Amino acid sequence: MTDIIQPLRGTRDFYPEDQAVISWLYENMRQVSESFGYQEFDGPFLEPIELYAAKSGEELVKEQAFVFEDRGRNLITLRPELTPTLARMVAQQQQHLHYPLRWWSFGPFWRYESPQKGRSREFFQWNVDLLGLDSPEADAEMAAVMAVFFQQVGLSPDQVQIMINNRRLVDAQLQKLEIPPRKQGEIFRLIDKRDKLEDAAWEAYAEEIGLTSKQLDSIKAMVEDEALWEESEELVRFFRAVEALGVGDYVQYAPHIIRGLDYYTGTVFEAQAVTADISRALLGGGRYDNLLADVGGDPLPGVGFAMGDMVLAIVLEELGLLPEGRGVTPADVLVTVFDEATLLPSYSLSAELRQAGLKVSCYPEVQKLGKQFKHAGRIGSRVATILGPDELANGMIAVKDLESRKQELVPRGEAADFIKKLLDKASSS
């Protein structure tokens, strides 16, 4: 036991029941994405470091990306996010693609962070992006995709909220306060910390940045002004569109939401669990109208978001919304093996049943029937078949319903249909 090599820090093993959760999430993400007309795509998991150096925010590349030298001495990185890859892929084919472009993706990402609740070094993200539109209605469509997904997995507006802000609105407000643009980054950080720090600590931080007390008061007022969005034409249109899309309950204006990424230019999103015992965001996203030009393409507006698997799974687990009995049925039918003489005929039977479209596993060796039935029950098979000397002689198969414990002799040729009917009854009841 002690000589088992440990998995790497911050990685996860996905046992079948864990993998089933990922698959289930993936399935829901696929359904929702496709219901909005998005196409699935993916990019490389390995990328040159320069792709991120441009615009992702310094922290991301310097501190958090897995970066290493390959055998050709090139610096490469395991992708810490998808958007730069998306931007490159679009830029490469920019003339051939049809806009508006609606793409989605689900895959692994890596960030070298210290693992804790809701955060590991290897995780999955659902990415949804809409390129070629710069309207607030496009932003609203993003919010609707998120909201419909929440609906789909059973999260109500009481349990999760999508917070909205707009960086252009914040910029305009800061300009009124005559705060120099070069301080913008620090101010954003300050705003972001508003509900994380105590008042005194927050004010001390503001002073550190070099804000006058008058400026500080104005900023304080700004991040508490729940009606400020009304001054933004963009946000007014956004919220109207969100209502029209029927997801208004899930969305609210949140003046303190900023998001860390440098490339966001307009609307920013962040979803938070209201009830769950975790402060981490469920998803983050926003409008990035300059990103295509930044990676060398022609200017093209875009908006998108990413949702990680970990916080989502924690929230769903806490609320009891994960599917029951996940990943427990490898095969509906177990073909038992009675003795040496019937071993090969049993294998043939399993092949026949599979041919008929059933999920079938065959017990791999001669064993006492009791043990084989026990195994069938353990792995969750619903039906077991017995092909002993008597059945073989008469061309019959004994089919046992492991739930009702009833057993019936049926002609071998009819076994598959008989089992299918049994399973249909089982799944409909």
Add this chain to the structure above:
RNA sequence: GCGAAUGUAGCUCAAUCGGUAGAGCGCCGCACUGUGGAUGCGGUCGUUGCGGGUUCAAGUCCCGUCGUUCGCCCCA
């Protein structure tokens, strides 16, 4: 990078003041050689994460180290 907790059987955990490492679950077998989940009985299971120190004696106390978890920092 900083802080806290924690590490005992395959799993979940116990072990009083420092005094012979235990239980449940699981697994295997038998009762029950053509029929599973129940029940009963029996069996399997440990260098107490690792290294050092204190002590007559260490799972227990001390130091170090590694892993894990939680928090801070940061956050796409």
